[in-house]
Structure formats: structure tokens, C-alpha cells
Amino acid sequence: MPVGSHGDGGGRAGANAHLMRAAFALDGDDGCIADAxxxxxxxxxxxxxxxxxxxxxRARDLTxxxxxxxxxxxxxxxxxxxxxxxxxxxxxxxxxVWDSDPTVPTARPADPARIGQHGLEIVKAVTEDLFIxxxxxxxxxxARITLSDPRPPEARGPLNRPRRxxxxxxxxT
Numbered sequence: 096m097p098v099g100s101h102g103d104g105g106g107r108a109g110a111n112a113h114l115m116r117a118a119f120a121l122d123g124d125d126g127c128i129a130d131a132x133x134x135x136x137x138x139x140x141x142x143x144x145x146x147x148x149x150x151x152x153r154a155r156d157l158t159x160x161x162x163x164x165x166x167x168x169x170x171x172x173x174x175x176x177x178x179x180x181x182x183x184x185x186x187x188x189x190x191x192v193w194d195s196d197p198t199v200p201t202a203r204p205a206d207p208a209r210i211g212q213h214g215l216e217i218v219k220a221v222t223e224d225l226f227i228x229x230x231x232x233x234x235x236x237x238a239r240i241t242l243s244d245p246r247p248p249e250a251r252g253p254l255n256r257p258r259r260x261x262x263x264x265x266x267x268t
Contacts, residue, residue, distance in 0.1 A: 113182040113189070114146050121177040123170055131166040131179050132159045135190070142183045154188065154242045157221050161190050161238050164214040169194035173233065187223060188240050195233040 119134045121127040135158050143150045162179065169177040173196035180191035202215040219225055224239040 111184060113184055114148070115142055116180065116182040118178060118180045121166065121179055123174075123176050127170060127177065128163055128166050131162050131177075134179060135159055135162045135181060138181045138183070139188065142188075146183070148183065148185065148242060150188075150242050151244050153244050154240055157240050158188055158190065161218050161222060161240065162192075164218050165190065165192040165236055165238065168200065168214050169196075172196050172198070172200075183242075186242055188242060190238045190240070191235060193230075193233055193235045197229050197231075197233055199227050199229055199234060200236075 115138075117134070117138050119131070121131055136155065139150045139155055139158060142148050166177055166179065169192055173194035175195045178191075178193040180189075180193070182189040182191070200215050202219050205216060218238055221240070222238040223241050224237075226237040228235045228237075
């Protein structure tokens with residue numbers, strides 16, 4: 096169920112001003128993870144339609160993945176409800192998940208033999224930024240995902256371009 100939904104750009108055109116925000120209270124039951132993914136997808140669709148933002152398939156997929164991982168962890172480790180907040184700027188989507196457990200999680204070292212407990216490791220790998228804030232009644236985790244796809248090598252500056260092989264010199268026969 097939506098807690099609130101509004102645009103908060105306030106007429107500012109700055110890159111960090113949220114053009115749109117929404118919050119959803121999740122009850123923590125079995126269906127709340129799917130509900131959270133659906134809220135995130137609908138939010139991105141609305142941002143694309145209302146603000147004509149270029150939300151790529153990659154950004155949409157990563158947003159669903161991060162929402163799923165963060166809400167799954169909140170449901171698994173914290174009793175009670177979970178709050179999902181989404182905000183969008185001209186260049187990124189901010190995903191915020193609040194839960195009632197004040198314990199700050201840490202990503203474990205990569206271990207392909209380990210079964211499970213890769214969620215935060217995955218979130219760190221696919222997000223632009225990740226912030227974890229302890230609060231008096233729980234914690235707030237904020238993940239940021241870029242809306243556009245990474246630039247291909249040919250769009251990078253000359254120092255970052257891979258070298259191309261020179262064409263072979265013509266030979267006389």
C-alpha cells in the first residue's frame with residue numbers, strides 16, 4: 096500500500112533533485128517481496144511516462160533485483176513491517192529500504208562454494224552507491240542505480256579506448 100507519492104523537484108533542475116518519490120509500507124508477509132518488485136516496476140514505468148526519463152532495461156532489471164534482495168534481507172532478519180521508498184532523478188533511481196533491526200549488515204567475502212547470504216554482496220556489485228544508516232528504531236539502506244547503460248568503449252575518452260589493430264599494409268604480388 097502506498098504511504099506517499101509526490102514529485103519533489105520543487106522546480107529545481109539539479110541532478111540530485113528527485114523528480115518523483117513514492118513510499119510503500121510492506122507488511123513483511125510472504126507476498127511482500129513480489130509486491131515490492133511490482134511497486135518498483137510501476138514506479139519506473141510512471142517515471143518514464145510522466146518525466147520522459149530514459150529508463151533502460153538494465154536499470155529496470157537491476158532495480159527489481161536490488162529491491163528483491165534488500166526486502167528479502169529485511170524480511171529474513173528483522174521482525175515486522177518494512178518500508179520501501181523510491182526516488183528518481185534525471186540520472187538515477189534511489190532505493191531505500193527501512194526495517195526494524197538496527198544491526199548493520201556487512202557483505203561477506205566472495206565465496207562461490209557458500210550457499211546463500213550473497214544478497215548484500217550482489218547489491219554492492221550492481222549499484223552506483225550503497226549507504227547503510229543505523230537509526231534509533233532500525234536501519235535504512237539506500238542503494239543507487241544509474242538509469243542509463245554504461246558507456247560503450249567507443250564513447251569513452253581517448254585514454255580509455257581499447258587499442259585497435261592497424262589494418263595490414265597491402266602487399267604486391
